[in-house]
Amino acid sequence: MGKTMNLTLKVWRQKNAQSEGRLETYALQGVDADASFLEMLDILNTQLEKRGEEPVAFEHDCREGICGCCGAVVNGQAHGPLRETTLCQLHMRHFNDGDTIVIEPWRSRAFPLIKDLVVDRSAFDRVIRAGGYITVRTGSAPDAHAIPVDKEEADVAMDAAQCIGCGACVAACPNGSAMLFVAAKVSHLAHLPQGRVEANRRVLNMVAQMDREGFGNCSNHYECEAACPKAISVEHIAKMNREHLRAALKPAGS
Amino acid sequence: MRLDSKVPAGPIEQKWTQHKFEMKLVNPANRRKYTVLVVGTGLAGASAAATLGELGYNVKAFCIQDTPRRAHSIAAQGGINAAKNYQNDGDSIYRLFYDTVKGGDYRSREASVYRLAELSVDIIDQCVAQGVPFAREYGGLLDNRSFGGAQVSRTFYARGQTGQQLLLGAYSALMKEVQNGSVTMYPRREMLELVVVDGRARGIVVRNLLTGAFESHVADAVLLATGGYGNVYYLSTNAKASNATAIWRAHRKGAFFANPCFTQIHPTCIPVHGDYQSKLTLMSESLRNDGRIWVPKDPDDPRHPNDIPEEDRSYYLEETYPAFGNLVPRDVASRKAKDQCDKGRGVGSTRMAVYLDFRDAIERLGRETIEARYGNLFQMYQRIVDEDPYTQPMMIYPAVHYTMGGLWVDYNLMSNLPGLFVAxxxxxxxxxxxxxxxxxxxxxxxxxxxxxxxxxADYLARVQPDRLDGNHPEFRAAEKAVAERAHRLLSIRGKRTVDEIHRELGLLAWDKIGMSRNRRGLEEALSEIPAIREEFWKNVVVTGKNEDLNQSLEKAGRVADFLELAELMAFDALHREESCGGHFREEYQTPEGEAQRDDERFAYAAAWEHQGDGQAAVLHREELTFEVVTPTQRSYK
Structure with missing residues (x-):
């Protein structure tokens, strides 16, 4: 056991989308500094269940920072204070004994609340459905070496492709914009020769869907990049804007 | 019952080609008349659902997460094998096949493994076409690295996030088909029952995880792609929600469960550090390309690892296995780490760890190269352990990672229940x-x-699409059964949480059905597991109600199934009186401490048939015949 700490938690509790929510205060003693943030929530939930109370609902799965399930606004910051880190990879050693920690769900018009810290991020799936893919039928691909890809382009594509779809960018943005999420996919595919063929169609359709979902506009706050656990750069937003402009100016069919 | 593997006749290189020609087809216009359910949207499920959708079947896909992109395939780090031989280092389909059969310690089905090696090359083509950003060289072509159990470099990778990129490729293909209307996606649904009508798998009952509603889905065929059961052990590298409920429920409905005791303990994971710990984190096997594993020769060496000179270190894998060195297969590397720790040579505060050291690689290649290869893994290590692996060795220890066992399937990936496929x-x-x-x-x-x-398609072509009514008594009965079970779990209102009981089961399974097993331990497990199960059903506390998002209820249902499956694992491990691969029975080892197989008695897949609660499962054997590769004592020396 490493060093332990006593904490005061203020956790957003809300039964469902219709009911009123509020911050509930819990005292938590003897939390190991080596525990992860979600393990700290596990400890809280165990205590609640033992008292016959409902545990705090929060999403989590891999606990390795890659599935994109987890996320909450911690003391006003999406995924908490540590850069390039999902909530599950944040450890309690970054807090101090006696701290008060405020834990709230992602807040955005396009992410309706489901319960406690759980929100509905299905808007992201609908944006991907609108064009976040390369149309290739299983079995019809040419040999993998048929088209060489510039290594530097492939590396930039990979930088963008790392997006885990957690939604922190939307939660962090004062406008609730999903530009970084959408741009990451547009830019990933636009940097690869395989993705160029339907690049125009893709960017127009994905941006149109993004707008339909009720995400806000981008006004260059860069909060998204700061909150992104994969450090995806806002340069991809610039890339998407260029792609969008070019596609919008092109006559249909060309 | 005789288990027919349905392996086609003919030379091994031609079996799949010939079989593809001989299988029946469904006319494109008729495909939409068939409804297919795909449960699970990891690599297997998403790729199957997308492809079946492209072909024109009416596909319904189900996942327990909020979106199919979160399936646990996403967490695979190191890479994917393919026999492309782009490296010109002697690889071939035959060699990948051979390495896999040997690596599996001659307990797999030759014909299936050959087909796997054959298809590996098409996978890379498909994924590149989808836009998977694999690592490339400056010439624009694909890069490779090495993995354990192979002497060639055939592993394709996308930094340390290969699983993520492959899954996102399959997910994007799936989303394309959802957009096209050929696949309907049902997220936040958990399959709780398989429905069998007239001997055929005809549908499932799922729980809507937001509303608690029990929904029946009728189909002409069902595909389960719901992953493994490593979470029986509580602590594993699996995601928290990874579970065995879908396959276990199918097993209870008649599908045979094969080789449940074949579990994989991965050698390079971050060691356990506290009793509040909720999961273990893998450090990719690819690290063994450049990292060297060692322990101090003197168990009580008080020095910092950086201060221990070369002559006082034991690079035990390189010493014992000069040919493969640090790249021996996982089962061997794990067991040897355990041996070192059992001998008291373990390091760290718990003494249950060994060093994985990059000092020499950093000296040879420079920090930048190591960072490019493993940067995200080093960062993850640093986050969890709070130590810098660039300047001091990592500490690693084996952890449960994968389960080779699972539902028995024939060469067509169909279980013994007609219409139930498993991938x-x-x-x-x-x-x-x-x-x-x-x-x-x-x-x-x-x-x-x-x-x-x-x-x-071959199966569907042989059955008529019929509109079975969702009100069929079998569906009604299944819905009633799952509703009663949920109600029962909610009404116990005991004193121990689901996690507490799960952790107790996990510790027992790790001690007695873990890295090494023996008769006494397994017999103890067989008497202790039913006691934990009884405790669970008497004393568990599940709060809340069914008609709501209720994560405690979800966990409780999964743990209830783990409590049954664990018993079958112990039963299988006890019956298999030999050591092979990940199944190490202490009574059966060579004088050098290597696994000793018994091909005379155990060259078969053990497929267990459920007999009802409290009754011993019945064994069916699929004899394994080796026509191409001759089983020998595996040697990596």
Whole structure:
């Protein structure tokens, strides 16, 4: 056991989308500094269940920072204070004994609340459905070496492709914009020769869907990049804007 | 009952080609008349659902997460094998096949493994076309690295996030089909029952995880791609929600469960550090390309690892296995780490760890190269352990990672229940008693993209599409059963949480059905597991109600099934009186401490048939015949 700490938690509790929510205060003693943030929530939930109370609902799965399930606004910051880190990879050693920690769900018009810290991020799936893919039928691909890809382009594509779809960018943005999420996919595919063929169609359709979902506009706050656990750069937003402009100016069919 | 593997006749290189020609087809216009359910959207499920959708079947896909992109395939780090031989280092389909059969310690089905190796090359082509950003060289062509159990470099990778990129590729293909209307996606649904009508799998009952509603879905065929059961052990590298409920419920409905005792303990994970710990984190096997594993020669050496000179270190894998060195297969590397720790040579505060050291690689290649290869893994290590692996050795210890066992399937990936197909980690088919690194991604995608679309068509072509009514008594009965079970779990209102009981089961399974097993321990497990199960059903506390998002209830249902499956694992491990791959029985080892197989008695896959609660499962054997590769004592020396 490493060093332990006593904490005061203020956790957003809300039964469902219709009911009123509020911050509930819990005292938590003897939390190991080596525990992860979600393990700290596990400890809280165990205590609640033992008292016959409902545990705090929060999403989590891999606990390795890659599935994109987890996320909450911690003391006003999406995924908490540590850069390039999902909530599950944040450890309690970054807090101090006696701290008060405020834990709230992602807040955005396009992410309706489901319960406690759980929100509905299905808007992201609908944006991907609108064009976040390369149309290739299983079995019809040419040999993998048929088209060489510039290594530097492939590396930039990979930088963008790392997006885990957690939604922190939307939660962090004062406008609730999903530009970084959408741009990451547009830019990933636009940097690869395989993705160029339907690049125009893709960017127009994905941006149109993004707008339909009720995400806000981008006004260059860069909060998204700061909150992104994969450090995806806002340069991809610039890339998407260029792609969008070019596609919008092109006559249909060309 | 005789288990018919349905392996086609003919030379091994021609079996799949010939079989594809002989299988029946469904006319494109008729395909939409058939409804197919795909449960699970990891690599196997997403690739199968997308491809079946492209072909024109009416597909319904289900996942427990909020979106299919979160399936646990996403967490695979190191890479995917393919016999492209782009490196010109002697690889071939035959060599990948041979390495996999040998790596599995001769407990897999030759014909299935050959097909896997054959399809591996198509997978890479498919993924590149989808835009998977694999690592490339400056010439624009694909880069490779090495994995355990192989002497060639055949592993394709996308930094340390290969699983993520492959899954996002399959997910994007799936989303394309959802957009086209051929696949309907049902997220936040958990399959709780398989429905069998007139001997055929005809549907499932799922719980809507937001509303608690129990929904019946009727189909002409069902594909389970719901992953493995490593979470029996509580602590594993699996995601928290990874569970065995779908396959276990199917097993209870008659599907045979094969080789449940074949579990894989991965050698390079971050060691356990506290009793509040909720999961273990893998450090990719690819690290063994450049990292060297060692322990101090003197168990009580008080020095910081950086201060221990070369002559006082024991690079025990390099010493014992000069040919493969640090790249021996996972089962061997794990067991040897355990041996060192059991001898008191373990390091760190718990003494249950060994060093994985990059000092020499950083000196040779420079920090920048190591950062490019493993940067995200080093960062993850630093986050969790709070130590810098660039300047001091990592500490690692084995952890449960993968399960080779699963539902029994024939060559067509169909279980013994007609119409029930099983793909990916959920089936038992290709890895024998030990899976080689970078082969799980390969198998998931081979099953989903290239096997299921053919074999399921062959099955569907032989049955008439009929509109079975969702009000059929079997569906009504299944809905009633799952509702009663949920109600029962909620009404116990005991004193111990689901996690507490799960942790107790996990510790027991790790001690007695873990890295090494013996008769006494297994017999103890067989008497202790039912006691924990009884405690669970008497004293568990599940708060809340069914008609709501209720994560405690979800967990409780899964743990209830783990409590049954664990018993079958122990039962299988006790019956298999030999050591092979990940199944190490202490009574059966060579004088050098290596696994000793008994091919006379145990060259078979053990497929267990459920007999009802409290009754011993009945064994069916699929004899394994080796026509091409001759089983020998595995040697990596």
């Amino acid at each position: 990916g980690e959920a089936n038992f088919s290709d890895h024998g008693a030990n899976r080689l690194g970078a082969s799980a991604l390969m198998q998931g995608l081979a099953d989903g993209y290239f096997i299921i679309p053919y074999t399921m």
